[in-house]
Amino acid sequence: MSPLPDIEIKYTEIFINNEWHKADKGKTFPVINPSTGEVIANVEEATRTDVDKAVEAARKAFHVDSPWRTMQPADRGALMRKFAELLRRDIKYLAQLETLNNGKPVHDSMGDIGLSANCIDYYAGWVDKITGETIPAGNGHFLYTEHEPVGICGQIIPWNFPILMLAWKLGPALACGNTVILKPAEQTPLSALYCAALIKEAGFPPGVVNIVPGDGPECGNAIVVHPHVDKLAFTGSSEIGRLIQETAAKHHHYRVSLELGGKSALIICEDADLDYAAKVAHQALYFNAAQCCCAGSRTYVHAKIYDEFVAKCVELANKRVVGDPYDRNTEQGPQVSEEQFNKILGYIEAGNKEGAKLECGGKRACDKGYFIQPTVFSGVKDDMKIAREEIFGPVMSLLKYDCYEDVIKRANSSSFGLAAGIVTKDLTRALTITKRLHAGTIWINDYNTFWNQAPFGGFKQSGHGRELGSYGLEGYYEVKTVSIKLA
Ligand code: ADP
Numbered sequence: 001m002s003p004l005p006d007i008e009i010k011y012t013e014i015f016i017n018n019e020w021h022k023a024d025k026g027k028t029f030p031v032i033n034p035s036t037g038e039v040i041a042n043v044e045e046a047t048r049t050d051v052d053k054a055v056e057a058a059r060k061a062f063h064v065d066s067p068w069r070t071m072q073p074a075d076r077g078a079l080m081r082k083f084a085e086l087l088r089r090d091i092k093y094l095a096q097l098e099t100l101n102n103g104k105p106v107h108d109s110m111g112d113i114g115l116s117a118n119c120i121d122y123y124a125g126w127v128d129k130i131t132g133e134t135i136p137a138g139n140g141h142f143l144y145t146e147h148e149p150v151g152i153c154g155q156i157i158p159w160n161f162p163i164l165m166l167a168w169k170l171g172p173a174l175a176c177g178n179t180v181i182l183k184p185a186e187q188t189p190l191s192a193l194y195c196a197a198l199i200k201e202a203g204f205p206p207g208v209v210n211i212v213p214g215d216g217p218e219c220g221n222a223i224v225v226h227p228h229v230d231k232l233a234f235t236g237s238s239e240i241g242r243l244i245q246e247t248a249a250k251h252h253h254y255r256v257s258l259e260l261g262g263k264s265a266l267i268i269c270e271d272a273d274l275d276y277a278a279k280v281a282h283q284a285l286y287f288n289a290a291q292c293c294c295a296g297s298r299t300y301v302h303a304k305i306y307d308e309f310v311a312k313c314v315e316l317a318n319k320r321v322v323g324d325p326y327d328r329n330t331e332q333g334p335q336v337s338e339e340q341f342n343k344i345l346g347y348i349e350a351g352n353k354e355g356a357k358l359e360c361g362g363k364r365a366c367d368k369g370y371f372i373q374p375t376v377f378s379g380v381k382d383d384m385k386i387a388r389e390e391i392f393g394p395v396m397s398l399l400k401y402d403c404y405e406d407v408i409k410r411a412n413s414s415s416f417g418l419a420a421g422i423v424t425k426d427l428t429r430a431l432t433i434t435k436r437l438h439a440g441t442i443w444i445n446d447y448n449t450f451w452n453q454a455p456f457g458g459f460k461q462s463g464h465g466r467e468l469g470s471y472g473l474e475g476y477y478e479v480k481t482v483s484i485k486l487a
Helices: 048-061 073-089 091-102 106-124 162-175 190-202 216-225 238-250 274-290 303-319 338-353 404-412 427-436 470-476
Strands: 014-016 019-021 028-033 038-044 141-149 152-156 179-183 209-211 231-235 256-259 265-268 298-302 357-360 375-378 395-401 419-423 441-444 477-485
Touching (some): 014 048, 014 190, 038 190, 048 209, 073 162, 073 190, 091 106, 091 162, 091 190, 106 162, 162 179, 162 231, 179 216, 231 470, 274 303, 298 303, 298 404, 303 375, 338 395, 419 427
Parallel strands (some): 152 231, 231 256, 265 298
Antiparallel strands (some): 014 209
């Protein structure tokens, strides 16, 4: 492992009203470097009282006469573009920070930050295009709709793409003119706090964006139950998503959007170019150390090509470079935390116990930190734990199928429905399968490609609502109908 870069951690406090605050209860929590297991910094732990303050600041900033509410839409867009520009200006520092805290290879962190800036720019372009309609109502009336911001948005995000998830959440919320309380994951709060400083520098009025680092049960829950939060947006596990929806409903919050887990099927057809298909399957699963909600974690392979395909996947897995995320050759860093690391090793044990064949990997990699060897199981059956549950780790499950009707049924048999993929040279077959798959995104001859202009989100237990594109705006505005009787 190369020596860690000397990165100054500039921000560890709670960001409310464009100011830095200590936690009301005086508590901090340690943030860990997953490459070493060592503490990087202690961050102020926001509790209920801090969330109250943040919501109060967001309410003030949302007052109908506030600078934020009375600003021209184009000026709001200019602030967003400035924020995007600052992300690009500080990309090197931010990428080092993201890698230190999350463990992803530094070139992946650079990629995430570029995408984040593009996402904010994309939504900045929407500010003056969020329009209502005039609706025919005969001669005696004038009828129209207008779109208004929902209000104070509580946004709770996970640790797998800390900056990118922040951008996906802030982009549509700010474009519509809302104010925000955002809680980063307790594992990875550092880059979000740095972004807070950039938001201030960009010139957003105080209280428009507030960032509260803290845990789920106290800080996250305080946002979910807060009577003055008008909309909740959550990305994370299905288990916590369900809890948030339940808790929110009990507290009369109905505007909840959820982007949850997945167990996405990737179908390799018999006519596929096998080298290409193996590469698609490899990156569909292992990208971001397989810590992606849409990871292609059930790879269905046609029986005619199964053995050859398994061999190719094993070869690629064995070649994958795991280790120091600051080394430019590294493809896979550590898993984000000890908890995730142990959970994944538990799934590998379950795969072995249930009779899947371990083709390669299966153990920890490196002598410290939370690294796991790229692992491949063949002979996986649909009812095995590794084929049903979200592993969130570098464990490839290769399942065999004989006919397309059968594989479609099996792909759809999951309670999740976030994404799916198909690799084939036959576009008619691809589109026929696409029509039948229950998933929010289908990738054909590709995987993990995201577009700011195209929606992303899940069918079934993978959530509801969509992020990105014009669909991503829908959760962030109210539609007001105005009916005027002409005298
Ligand atoms: P993971 O299992 O991938 O760590 P989680 O769903 O537990 O993901 O966490 C995603 C986000 O949800 C994090 O910011 C976490 O702090 C937050 N969270 C966890 N539990 C709760 C809760 N009870 N209420 C609100 N937010 C929560």
